[in-house]
Amino acid sequence: MPEYTANELARESTRKRLSRIIESKPLIQGSLVESLRTCGKKGCRCYKEGPKHLSTYLSVRQGNKRIMVHVPEDAIPYVKECIANHQHLQDALAIISRDCMEVLISKKRQRNKRTKE
Numbered sequence: 215m216p217e218y219t220a221n222e223l224a225r226e227s228t229r230k231r232l233s234r235i236i237e238s239k240p241l242i243q244g245s246l247v248e249s250l251r252t253c254g255k256k257g258c259r260c261y262k263e264g265p266k267h268l269s270t271y272l273s274v275r276q277g278n279k280r281i282m283v284h285v286p287e288d289a290i291p292y293v294k295e296c297i298a299n300h301q302h303l304q305d306a307l308a309i310i311s312r313d314c315m316e317v318l319i320s321k322k323r324q325r326n327k328r329t330k331e
């Protein structure tokens with residue numbers, strides 16, 4: 215049985231978490247933005263002085279443009295979940311990247327030690 219260090223086990227579970235998110239979770243790279251708007255109906259409270267309507271938009275970057283997509287009230291939980299899943303993915307990728315950098319640095323240190331001996 216091979217022995218694993220705590221770091222190796224942590225890395226393994228991070229990769230598993232990453233795979234699980236990619237395989238089965240909905241993902242959106244974007245953020246929710248709330249905005250006050252007028253609806254355009256002349257009889258509405260928002261037309262005169264009353265409070266405006268609070269609307270939620272999904273802000274997504276496409277190339278160097280930012281697009282805004284209106285999110286209906288009942289779709290907000292789904293979009294929030296998609297954004298959170300994407301964030302988890304980014305966090306897990308950052309952990310794996312950092313671990314791989316540490317491996318590279320420790321290999322370089324070992325090689326430098328060997329060449330000095």
Ligand SMILES: [Zn+2]
Pocket residue numbers: 252253254255258259260261267
């Ligand atoms: Zn209105």
